[in-house]
Amino acid sequence: MARFILRYQGxxxxxxxxxxxxxxxxHISIIDASSPRMILVDAPExxxxxxxxxMPDWIMSQERTYHLPNPRPRxx
Amino acid sequence: MAAKATLQQFILLPTRGLRAQETTASAxxxxxxxxxxxxxxxxxxxxxxxxxxPKLQMRVLDSIGKNGAKLVELSAxxxxxxxxAQPGMRIVPIVYYYPAVVRRPTVRPIPKAxxxxxxxxxxxxxxxxxxxxxxxxxxxxxxxxxFSQRLGAQGKTNKSGRVSLSxxxxxxxxxxxxxxxxxxxxxxxxTNITISSQMELGLRPVDLTFSNFSDALxxxxxxxxxxxxxxxxxxxxxxxxxxxxxxxxVDGGMNTVLGEDPDDxxxxxxxxxTHVAGIISAHGLPPTGxxxxxxxxxxxxxxxxxxxxxxxSNFSIAKAIDQAITDKCDLINMSLGxxxxxxxxxxxxxxxxxxxxxxxxxxxxxxxxxxxxxxxxSLALAVSAMGRLExxxxxxxxxGDIDVPRGKDPKNFVAAFSNIxxxxxxxxxxxxxxxxxxxxxxxxxxxxxxxxxxxxxxxxLLSTRPNILAMSRDRDRSDEMAKLLLKTAVEQGFxxxxxxxxxxx
Numbered sequence: 001m002a003r004f005i006l007r008y009q010g011x012x013x014x015x016x017x018x019x020x021x022x023x024x025x026x027h028i029s030i031i032d033a034s035s036p037r038m039i040l041v042d043a044p045e046x047x048x049x050x051x052x053x054x055m056p057d058w059i060m061s062q063e064r065t066y067h068l069p070n071p072r073p074r075x076x
Numbered sequence: 077m078a079a080k081a082t083l084q085q086f087i088l089l090p091t092r093g094l095r096a097q098e099t100t101a102s103a104x105x106x107x108x109x110x111x112x113x114x115x116x117x118x119x120x121x122x123x124x125x126x127x128x129x130p131k132l133q134m135r136v137l138d139s140i141g142k143n144g145a146k147l148v149e150l151s152a153x154x155x156x157x158x159x160x161a162q163p164g165m166r167i168v169p170i171v172y173y174y175p176a177v178v179r180r181p182t183v184r185p186i187p188k189a190x191x192x193x194x195x196x197x198x199x200x201x202x203x204x205x206x207x208x209x210x211x212x213x214x215x216x217x218x219x220x221x222x223f224s225q226r227l228g229a230q231g232k233t234n235k236s237g238r239v240s241l242s243x244x245x246x247x248x249x250x251x252x253x254x255x256x257x258x259x260x261x262x263x264x265x266x267t268n269i270t271i272s273s274q275m276e277l278g279l280r281p282v283d284l285t286f287s288n289f290s291d292a293l294x295x296x297x298x299x300x301x302x303x304x305x306x307x308x309x310x311x312x313x314x315x316x317x318x319x320x321x322x323x324x325x326v327d328g329g330m331n332t333v334l335g336e337d338p339d340d341x342x343x344x345x346x347x348x349x350t351h352v353a354g355i356i357s358a359h360g361l362p363p364t365g366x367x368x369x370x371x372x373x374x375x376x377x378x379x380x381x382x383x384x385x386x387x388x389s390n391f392s393i394a395k396a397i398d399q400a401i402t403d404k405c406d407l408i409n410m411s412l413g414x415x416x417x418x419x420x421x422x423x424x425x426x427x428x429x430x431x432x433x434x435x436x437x438x439x440x441x442x443x444x445x446x447x448x449x450x451x452x453x454s455l456a457l458a459v460s461a462m463g464r465l466e467x468x469x470x471x472x473x474x475x476g477d478i479d480v481p482r483g484k485d486p487k488n489f490v491a492a493f494s495n496i497x498x499x500x501x502x503x504x505x506x507x508x509x510x511x512x513x514x515x516x517x518x519x520x521x522x523x524x525x526x527x528x529x530x531x532x533x534x535x536x537l538l539s540t541r542p543n544i545l546a547m548s549r550d551r552d553r554s555d556e557m558a559k560l561l562l563k564t565a566v567e568q569g570f571x572x573x574x575x576x577x578x579x580x581x
Contacts, residue, residue: 005391005420009092011099032334035395036402037427038420040334061420065387066412068315068348069448071441071477071493071522072256075218076226 003031003063004048006039010057013037018055025051081151085137088146089166091426091455091551095144102551105164109143112136121149128161128559129154152498156572159454159501163558164429164551167454197247199271203237203255206278211237215279216256219243223251247271254473255279258347259516262508263473280469282510282517285363291519292467292505293355293529296579297369300536302359305370307545308535310356311400311408312528313393314349316342316379318514323360323367324353328403329377332395333385341377345384347513349377351520352411354512356532366510366517369532370539376403380412390418397424401431406538406545406557409531410456411438411524413448421450429455432549434557436531438523440495447499457558458499460574461491461506461526468508474521477507484569494523496573502565503575504529533580534561 006022008014013036023030028043040063041048052060088109090101096109112124114136121137132154138147147170150158159167201219203212217239220228228250231239243250248271255264261279269275286294309327319326319342329341343350357375358368378396380388393412400408408428425435437456440448451458465487468474479492490496491507506526508519537560538545544560547553565578 003391005394007394007420007423009423009426032391035398037398037424038391038394040391059419059423061390061418063389063391064415064418065389066393066415067387068346068381068412069414069438069441069522069524071491072216072473073218073220073223073252073254073476074226075220075228075230 001027001042001044003040003042004045005061005063006041006052007059007061008037008057009059014039018058021055022051081153083149084152085147085149085170086155087168087170088148089168091164091166091429094140097143102164102555104552104555105162106143108162109146112146113139113142126158126161129157132157132161134158153572155498156501156576160559160562160577163562164555165454196245197243197271198240198273199243200238200240200274202274202276203233203257204276204278205261206280211235212257212261212279213237214258217241218254218256219250220252221247221250243271256473257518259513259518262469262519264471265473265475266471282519284366284510284517289467291510292462292464292507293369293509295464295467296505297529297533299361299367300369300371303372305357305373305532305535305539307542308370308407308539309374309376309403309405310370310531310535311376311378311403311405312349312353312356313378313380313396313400313408313410314352314412315344315346315381316340316349317353317375317377318343318350318512319377321350321512321514323358323365323512324350325359325375326353326377327374329379330396330399331379332392332399333380333382334389334392336382341379343514344379344381345514346381347518348411348524349379350513351511351518352409352524352528353377355509355525355528356409356535358512366512368511369529370535372539373532373535376400376405388412390415390420394420394424397421397428397435401428401433404549405433407531407534408433408435409528410435410450411522411527413437413450414440414442415449417449422453425450425453425455429554430551432547432551432553434534434554436527436534438527439500441493441522441524442495443493445495447495447497452499454499457501457530457561458576459523459527459530460496460500460503460576461494461523462488462503462568462570462575462579463491463505463507464488468519472508472519474508477521481570481574488568490570490574491521493521498573500573501562501576502530503568503570503579530580537561537564537580
C-alpha cells in the first residue's frame, strides 16, 4: 500500500463526519491527522480513490518528495 | 524587424473550480471574468482590453458560462503582464490528450566494445585557507575528467583538509575542479589542471566588510536600516533556521516532518534554510556580521526537511503552508521544488491566497529548463536568478554561472543555472550571495537565494503600505500585495521569460 494525502478544500477545518467516513475504509491506516485540512493515510489506492471521488470538496494526492534546487554540476 | 510573437492558448480559471464567484475568486477577478466573454462564437474569438495592462493583446476564444473558465489566446511574452494586472487567477496552458496507441519498436545503435580495464588514477587533494594555510574540513570536491560527459569523481575533505579521489584509467588532466566549502570561504573553480598525486589548493575567506567587492545583494540593496520590514511576518519553509545564530531572530515556527519534534524548527544541519533566512532578515553588521534586506520582519521557520534528509514530502510542505497561514504570515518563502505537479501543494497555495498570504517560490536550477513546480503554479510568484559581474572572486565557481542574456546594464546577467519561462514573475540576485549559515557565513548561489531576496524586498515594500497590511485576510488582500510587487518591479532588459516583470527596486 502507498501513502496518500487527503485534503479538504471546503471552508474551515475538515468536517468530523468526513473523517469518520475515511476511518471506516477497510485496510486504512491513519498516519497523521493533526493538520486542520489534511489527513495522511496508508491505504489501497483504488478503494481510497473511489471513496474520495464520492466526497465533495476532498482531493487525494500521493505522498512524494521534493528537493532543494541545486545548481552545482554533478558527476554522472 | 522584430519577430512576430508566437500566440498560445491558455485557460484562465478562478482559484478553485471553474466559475468565478464569491467563494472562489476575489472581487477583482469576479469582475474581470464577467467582463471578458467571447460574444458570438467564432474561431477567432474577440479581442479584449485588460485594465492595468494597456499593451496587452488578448483574444477570448471561448468561455464556460458567463463567469466561468475562459479560453484565451495571447503571446507567452504577454503572460507576465496579464498576471501583473490580475494576479488572483490560475492560468494554465492548454493541453491536448491523444489515443494511447502502441509505438513501433525502434533500433538502438549497439555500443562499441570496451577496452580491457586499466588501473584507476588516484589523487589526494588538500584544501587550505589562503590567509593562514589552515586545513579546510567538510568541503565538497567535485573533479571532472570530462565535463561535457559529466565524468569524474567527488568527495568531502576530512579534518586535515584532505580528500582522496579515484579517477578513470590513465588520466593526466582534470577538465574542471570545483571546491565548495561549507562555511567561511568562497568556492573555487579551476579548469584544465595537470594532475599530480598530491595537490594543494587555497580558498579565499569571506570578507564581511566587502572591501574588495560587494556581493550582488548588497550591490543592489545596500546595507539596510534595522527598522526596515516592520509589521510584516515572513515564513521560511525550508531546512530550518539556526536559532542560535547571532545575526538571526526567529519568532517561532514548526517542524512538520513526520516523526520529528514539532517544536524543533532549527536548521537540520544542511544550512540552506539559515542562508535563506539571513538574506531576508539578518540583523548583523560588518565587519562581524551581515544584514539582510528586511531586518525588522517577524521571521518564522517551518522545517520540512528531516534530520539528514535531502527531500521534503508534499505532505510536510502543504502542512507547513497551512501552519504559516494559521500563524498569520503575510509572505511565505519556498526555495524548493522540482518534483511533479501536486494537487495537495496547489490546494495549499490556493488556500494561502484565499487567506491574504502570498507564496513566493524559486524557479529551480536546471539550466534554462522550464519553471519547476510549485513555482509554476500561477497562484505562486515565481522567481528567477540574476548575477552581476565583479561581485564575486574571479576564481569562484560563480564564474561558471555567467551567461546571456545580459541586461540593460551589461554587467547584469541571468544566471546560467536559472530555470526560465512564461511563469516567471520576478527576478532577484542569486549568484554568490553571502549570508548566514550555522557556525558563520558563506556565499551560496541559486534561485534559492534569489527567492528570499525578492521575499525580503517584498516585505520592505509591504511595510510601507499599512493600508494593504490592514486589509481583511482574503483574496483581495493577497491580490493587492501581488499587484504592488508586480507593478513596482523594474525591467532589467532580459525579457519576460527570464525576468517576468523585473527586479524589485
